[in-house]
Amino acid sequence: MPHETSPLSLAQSxxxxxxxTPEEGGALAFIEGVLKQAGFEVHRPxxxxxxxxxxxxxxxxxxxxxxxxxxxxxxxxxxxxxxxxWTHDPFSGEIHGGELYGRGAVDMKGGxxxxxxxxxxxxxxxxxxxxxxGFLITGDEExxxxxxxxxxxxxxxxxxxxxDHCILGEPTNPNQLGDMIKIxxxxxxxxxxxxxxxxxxxAYPHLADNPIxxxxxxxxxxxxxxxxxxxxxxxASNLEVTTVDVGNLASNVIPAExxxxxxxxxxxxxxxxxxxxxxxxxxxxxxxxxVRYRLTMDPTNAVAFLTPPNAFVGFIADxxxxxxxxxxxxxxxxxxxxxxFIVKDCPVVEFGLVGQTMHQIDERVPVxxxxxxxxxxxxxxxxxxxxxx
Ligand SMILES: [Zn+2]
Numbered sequence: 001m002p003h004e005t006s007p008l009s010l011a012q013s014x015x016x017x018x019x020x021t022p023e024e025g026g027a028l029a030f031i032e033g034v035l036k037q038a039g040f041e042v043h044r045p046x047x048x049x050x051x052x053x054x055x056x057x058x059x060x061x062x063x064x065x066x067x068x069x070x071x072x073x074x075x076x077x078x079x080x081x082x083x084x085x086w087t088h089d090p091f092s093g094e095i096h097g098g099e100l101y102g103r104g105a106v107d108m109k110g111g112x113x114x115x116x117x118x119x120x121x122x123x124x125x126x127x128x129x130x131x132x133x134g135f136l137i138t139g140d141e142e143x144x145x146x147x148x149x150x151x152x153x154x155x156x157x158x159x160x161x162x163x164d165h166c167i168l169g170e171p172t173n174p175n176q177l178g179d180m181i182k183i184x185x186x187x188x189x190x191x192x193x194x195x196x197x198x199x200x201x202x203a204y205p206h207l208a209d210n211p212i213x214x215x216x217x218x219x220x221x222x223x224x225x226x227x228x229x230x231x232x233x234x235x236a237s238n239l240e241v242t243t244v245d246v247g248n249l250a251s252n253v254i255p256a257e258x259x260x261x262x263x264x265x266x267x268x269x270x271x272x273x274x275x276x277x278x279x280x281x282x283x284x285x286x287x288x289x290x291v292r293y294r295l296t297m298d299p300t301n302a303v304a305f306l307t308p309p310n311a312f313v314g315f316i317a318d319x320x321x322x323x324x325x326x327x328x329x330x331x332x333x334x335x336x337x338x339x340x341f342i343v344k345d346c347p348v349v350e351f352g353l354v355g356q357t358m359h360q361i362d363e364r365v366p367v368x369x370x371x372x373x374x375x376x377x378x379x380x381x382x383x384x385x386x387x388x389x
Pocket of ligand 1: 074107108141170171
């Protein structure tokens, strides 16, 4: 039986799959069925890693020519929490007051549905088009993210796949559809400091060594100067001390040790390596030869990246303007995303639904937004492949 391919119907079908990470929940099987019927070649690689659950993924391609435009996203969702607190069952795909309810409505099954609807409509109406359209859909974005996009990209490269451009359909708009395109993301780096002293009685401080003043010097050394003042497309990098822990319950004991953790969201002036060197140098200076400390940095794969505004970004901005009337802001704000992995293979831009209800009880999307986002992706496809021919 042919599948119904309106964005609403596709989104409802996806929402009805209980695909909480790492469960596939039927979501990828559904996408496979729809795309195969439209002539896509579809693969469903499963990836494993010791200590993490196996995860199913999907890769699909239509056409063999160039240019190759890739749509990327995920079908896994965060848990719904207490389902009884939802107005409508989180996995029922119900519509109420013009809004479609369900876990993943905006993050990001709704976005995936719009990409599919747009691609299928483009293929139907553009006989003989020369390029390729692909889908790179992971089931491991909201979880540990080790058996998802990174491995899927490696797998695709191993098959000789080469992408020209990518649209990642995460919910990028803060308030309304058309607000914001993400053309880059900041990197993230976490560091941990331990200052060691010597425990003792507060009345006999000469027999002890309190590590807290030393930690205070180190932290003020870290925070004394801004890391930078921002760049053309990025805000200034920001260091936040997220915790300082002593765990000392006694008011008459000098503690033996104090620990602190900080996280830095950094722009394109830094790499994790150059940032680590900067942190080490600030701590060395603040410590002088009196504070004994240890610094460790958590491993990170969250580097900063930028897709400079170019013709591709222009196609998306123009399509948004035509469909919504808004001139979208080109932004690099917010947390990290899978775009940081994709950008190693091709320029990537993020644009999807409105993020307001993501990860919340009663996550939902206006049905009108699904139609308009589909219209935007559809216009991008027209402009992208017209420019290439
Ligand atoms: Zn997401």
